[in-house]
Amino acid sequence: MATKTCEKPKLTHRKGLWSPEEDERLRDYILQYGHGCWSSLPTKAGLQRNGKSCRLRWINYLRPGLKRGAFSEQEREIISALHHSSGNKWSQIAQQLPGRTDNEIKNYWNSYLKKNVMKPEGKQAQSSTISTKSTVSTPNSQESNNEASSSESVKTSQLRRIESSLESHNSVANRESNQSYFPKILFTEWLSSDHAQNPNTVQSGNQMVPKENLNVVNIVSKHSHLNEEEHYFDSGYHHGLNNSTTYANVGFVDFVPLAEMYSDFDMYNDVV
C-alpha cells in the first residue's frame, strides 16, 4: 500500500473548488496513465494540488460509473438499513451502493436522513426506529422509539423486510468472507476505449448521449441458466427523450438472491 519511493512535491498547493481545467487535467492523466502514487500525481499531471485532494476529487467526482442526482427510494432504504446495522461506516455503506461515494452518502445522511431521524413527530417513524440501534444516539431517539413501536409505518416494515433479506443472505452466502452482500456491478463503460475519450457520455443506439440527460434505473432479471432463487441485478440508463431504456453500456457480474426485494426495483424482467 504505502511506499517511500514516491517523489515529494514541495509546492504550495491550491485549495478550494476545482476548476473545469483542473478536472480535465486530472481525468485525462488518470485515464491515460492510472493514478499510481497519489502524492506524485499532481506534479506529473501538472496540477498545483496535493495528492490527497486529487484522490478525493477523482473518487468523489471524476471517477467513471458514478451516479449523479437524487437518491432513489431503494437507495434511501438501503442507507437507512445499513446505517442502522453499521452506524457511520460510510465506506462500507457505499460499497453496497454502486455508483455512490461514501462522501455523497455521508452528506445525504447529514442533510436529509439524519434530519428525519431527529424529527420529534411520528411522521418519519421508520427513521426514528433506525436511530435507536445506531451507534450515534440522538436526543429524541427514545421517545421516537416509543412512537414507532406503537404504530409501525409501511415504510418500516418494508425496511425490515430488506434488512432481514440482507442479513439472511449475508449469513448464508458470505459469512466467511468480506464480500458485499449486494451485487457487484461492473460498468463496462469503465473498460471501453470510447469512454476514455468521452467519460461524460453513454452510448445510446448509434449516438453518444450526455449522462445528465439520462436517469439511472435498476432492474432485476431472471435467466434460465440461474437457480430458482438467483437473479441478475442490473442498472442502466433511461433515455427520457424517447422514453426508452438503454443497458448497452452497463454490465453486471453478480447474482442477487434477494427475491423479496423485487417490488422495490424499478422493473422486473423475466428473461427466461
Add this chain to the structure above:
DNA sequence: AAATCTTACAACCGCCACCTA
C-alpha cells in the same frame, strides 16, 4: 431588487493503519 437565511454538497482536516527502509 436587495438582504438574509437555509440547504446541499464539495472539499479539507486530522487521525489511524499499514508499509518500507
Add this chain to the structure above:
DNA sequence: GTAGGTGGCGGTTGTAAGATT
C-alpha cells in the same frame, strides 16, 4: 523497534445556489 510516507476514513467546514423575507 522506530520513523516517515501513503492511503483511507469519518468528522467538520466552506461555499454556492436557491428560498425566503
